[in-house]
Amino acid sequence: MNQTQGCEPARNPIATDCMRFLRRIRYLPQLLRHTVTAGWRDRVLGLSAEAAFWQLLSLPSLFLAGIASLGYASRWFGESTVNRTESQIEVTLARAFSPEVVNEVISPTLREILHGQRIDIISVGFGLALWAGSSATATFVNTITIAYGMRDQRGAVQSRLLALGLFLGSIAVGVVLLPLLVLGPSLVGDLFPVGVRAGAKSFITDAYYPMVVLLVLLGLTTLYHLAPPRRLPWSRGVPGACLALAIFLSGSIALRTYITFILDQNHAYGALAAPIAALLFFFILALGVLLGAEFNAAIEQLSPTLLHRNSGARESRWHRLSDEQTSPKGAGGDAGRGVDSGGGSGDG
Helix, strand or coil: CCCHHHHHCCCCHHHHHHHHHHHHHCHHHHHHHHHHHHHHHHCCCHHHHHHHHHHHHHHHHHHHHHHHHHHHHHHCCHHHHHHHHHHHHHHHCCCCCCCHHHHHHHHHHHHHHHHCCCCCHHHHHHHHHHHHHHHHHHHHHHHHHHHHCCHHCCHHHHHHHHHHHHHHHHHHHHHHHHHHHHHHHHHHHHHCCHHHHHHHHHHHHHHHHHHHHHHHHHHHHHHHCCCCCCCHHHHHHHHHHHHHHHHHHHHHHHHHHHHHHHHHCCCCHHHHHHHHHHHHHHHHHHHHHHHHHHHHHHHHHHCCCCCCCCCHHHHHHHHHHHHHHHHHHHHCCHHCCCCCCCCCCCCC
């Protein structure tokens, strides 16, 4: 007997983790259902519309202030980089506006802002952008806090200051990354010395869009890490960031297809389509971010890191999910205190 026990192979930690992961994958549909239920309870649709409004309101002033700041940054990026950025912006805006508007309004305005050292545009633009942009960020912060059930653990002033800090940080990162994103992989490769330009272009072309996706995931995960009053491990924000990116990409593709179809049917709708499409674009972005927060909160509820750190307690909650979904009381008040908490049970 002892000899038989002694011959038992030792468990591989990696295999054990893989088996645990596969067992938990079975509960993904219930987890997604709880995410949608909790999002409905927390008014995610209305808050997404609120965040979309503030984002759209901050966009013109932030765009002008960012372009004006880029003109001052030409000493670091080089005058040629600024000129290329200007040309690429004109090409991008030409897809949404007529050639007359681009040549008579947009191009002269861009040229004056980029090369005219307009400190007044920077100051007023950033002032308006800080007010509207921090309001959008505050909506994200407050909703993420509500999703984690920590609403009463941070005051309104602290939430606003945190939102302002996150918005300023995003602006600082955006000023650095904007030329790279606007120029694209081919033009970014031209910035390298001639000796390594060919290899750099090949590498940047292959890694450009994966790096953009990675940067977006890093930004979303950092937002999910910093927003709650009691911060969770940074890696806990990765699942919600992936879900948010998936919602944003799928929604953007659907929106682009719909707008293209509408414009093909009647070009007269073009003037109305641009602002509506921009508002819907920001709505999809906000909806993805907030549902990603609800998804992370659902994972934290099932597999806590703050209160239940031993694997047995975490595993029991995952098994409890299966029991609650199959029990006759799963749709009633008892299940509402578990995984399906708040899923419409409070109004019955």
